[in-house]
Amino acid sequence: MKAVIVAVNLNDKEEDFEYKIQELEGLVEAAGGTVVGKVYQKRESPDPAYFIGRGKVKEIAQLVEGIRGDTVVFNVNLSPVQISNLSKELNVEVLDRTDLILKIFLNNARTKQAKLQVELAYLQHQLPRVYGGKGKELSRIGGGMKTKGAGEKLGEIKTRTIKDRINKIKKQLKEIEKQREEQRKSREDNPNILKVSLVGYTNAGKSSLLKRLTKRDVFISDQLFATLDTKTSLIYFPDIEKKVLITDTVGFVEDMPSEIMDAFMTTLKEIEDADVILHVIDISDKNWMKKKTTVENVLKQLKLQDKPTITVFNKIDKVVPSKDLIEEDVMENTITISAEKGWNIDKLFDILKKYAKQKEEKHGVCILQNSQ
Ligand SMILES: Nc1nc2c(ncn2[C@@H]2O[C@H](COP(=O)(O)OP(=O)(O)OP(=O)(O)O)[C@@H](O)[C@H]2O)c(=O)[nH]1
Ligand SMILES: [Mg+2]
Known part of the structure; x- marks a missing residue:
């Protein structure tokens, strides 16, 4: 292009x-x-x-x-x-801007769920354009639609075909969601497992942090929207005998198209399950404050603004040349790290351990209260 x-x-x-x-x-x-x-x-x-x-x-x-x-x-x-x-x-x-974001999403979706979600967003965005547009884009998706002929009738046929496909995708997604829901329930609130969600603006370094924390091989790229599929990995702390389930997901962007927000709602809803959110911020980006606000606004939209959140300032190596120059984190629940260099990761582990222990303690209190 x-x-x-x-x-x-x-x-x-x-x-x-x-x-x-x-x-x-x-x-x-x-x-x-x-x-x-x-x-x-x-x-x-x-x-x-x-x-x-x-x-x-x-x-x-x-x-x-x-x-x-x-x-x-x-x-x-x-x-x-x-x-x-x-x-x-x-x-x-x-x-337009939404088309462009959809194009990236179409290229980058890997799992069946992500592919269906993107196709749904794409078709929903195309639907109002059927009568006005050339329609050639449509043949790429939706089972090779015929675009011969012209006029109102063709518009109607196309609209119907797209609507049928939308309904079919919605059904398939519901199925996948049901399975996921069952999986989620089966691992529901084990007091020994802390659930953590990585959120942040696209390209902040969420997947890099997941890789650093779990040593798992994940796809990292200096490209917007590299990750579209939710990935959950496990960390085990033998010293306290606690597990942490950590989930990486799609990044946010300013003015996220509503079609994408809607289609990815189930993926985003997984953040709801988290005990703690790690909000990853690229501190070397001069617009980090604006991006932080964008992410906070999306979390508000998802009604997740009150969830315990640790603000993780990442890519500090691009701002200061040495780990020794990182000052002590002054604010509570913030930490400055470099996912790439591994700076301050131990400190982040300590914070996660603290939350893991707290979770068990809280759970203990709940059980006591319930049995009274
Ligand atoms: N210098 C430096 N670069 C980093 C650091 N963490 C991540 N990066 C780079 O930032 C880019 C984006 O990293 P990802 O981990 O893919 O970011 P992401 O937040 O998962 O991005 P999306 O999945 O696209 O939303 C990659 O080129 C990484 O190598 C860091 O601590 N320091
Ligand atoms: Mg990623």
């Missing part, structure tokens, strides 16, 4: 806007593309037909032709009509 980015600033502050565009470039790369050009436009409000001004559309068409781009990526979400009009004028594939 040779992409031209169209960066539309709708009343964003300049620095916020720059940050969003940088992130979009990262998303293009994660989708396997290269950014070959960038076009900026400031607007008070979107144009209903093209989102941007018509003059700008012509300018982009010329640029795309000149540098032989094959895709135009917008940093905003476009309506079905806008996508259709822009595709006609620009003569290349037009993607």
